[in-house]
Amino acid sequence: MTMQISTRHGSQLVSELVTVIKRNRDYLSEIDGAIGDGDHGINMAKGFSLCGEKLNQQQSLAEAFDTLSDALMEGIGGSMGPLYGSFFMGMADRIRPKSFLTAEDFADMLRAGLTELQDISEAGVGDKCLMDTLIPAVEMAERRAAEGYPIMLEAMGEAARRGRDSTRDLVAKIGRASRLGERSRGVLDAGAVSCCLLLEQMAACAQQQLTEKA
Numbered sequence: 591m592t593m594q595i596s597t598r599h600g601s602q603l604v605s606e607l608v609t610v611i612k613r614n615r616d617y618l619s620e621i622d623g624a625i626g627d628g629d630h631g632i633n634m635a636k637g638f639s640l641c642g643e644k645l646n647q648q649q650s651l652a653e654a655f656d657t658l659s660d661a662l663m664e665g666i667g668g669s670m671g672p673l674y675g676s677f678f679m680g681m682a683d684r685i686r687p688k689s690f691l692t693a694e695d696f697a698d699m700l701r702a703g704l705t706e707l708q709d710i711s712e713a714g715v716g717d718k719c720l721m722d723t724l725i726p727a728v729e730m731a732e733r734r735a736a737e738g739y740p741i742m743l744e745a746m747g748e749a750a751r752r753g754r755d756s757t758r759d760l761v762a763k764i765g766r767a768s769r770l771g772e773r774s775r776g777v778l779d780a781g782a783v784s785c786c787l788l789l790e791q792m793a794a795c796a797q798q799q800l801t802e803k804a
Contacts, residue, residue, distance in 0.1 A: 593739045594690040595799045600651030603795040608642040610791045622780035625767040630780035637665035655682035680706025693739045697731040704728050718760040720781035723753040727789050743793040754786040
């Protein structure tokens with residue numbers, strides 16, 4: 591039997607994303623402060639908190655992603671609002687007609703979010719940014735989707751963490767930190783960390799729904 595997750599109660603998953611970002615606000619800003627403005631956590635928490643205020647408990651996953659996308663576009667200054675807003679908008683558009691998601695659908699949803707993000711950003715793996723987390727995680731999800739949810743979700747999380755950790759040894763090639771050159775090496779990228787937190791939480795929520803169903 592093919593395992594699926596329902597898209598009916600999307601506000602529950604997005605509420606968990608809001609919680610994990612708010613919980614890590616100070617940590618994300620501390621990381622960002624090493625080579626950036628030090629406001630990544632503050633801005634992310636602002637945008638996600640705005641989403642939390644607007645969420646309707648009856649929203650589907652696509653509708654909840656829409657709410658999150660709009661809140662991030664409105665509530666975060668700089669580049670993170672459009673980047674993350676585009677990511678969630680792309681995922682929402684891909685799953686809008688679906689009532690259930692197979693592992694393949696989940697991976698396809700992530701790919702759609704990445705594609706939407708790439709429409710506004712040329713950044714890639716090795717640039718010391720959120721793409722170092724997101725791209726390997728999406729590619730791993732696609733490679734392991736045929737093996738089903740538990741295996742795919744675990745592999746995706748591992749890929750996200752490896753991508754996040756890889757940024758410690760990278761020199762920033764984009765953004766404010768790129769002006770530091772070699773001095774940007776030796777610390778994690780805040781965007782890569784926040785992306786990992788979000789992907790891990792999405793995986794945990796999907797796994798929980800599978801557990802509850804079982």
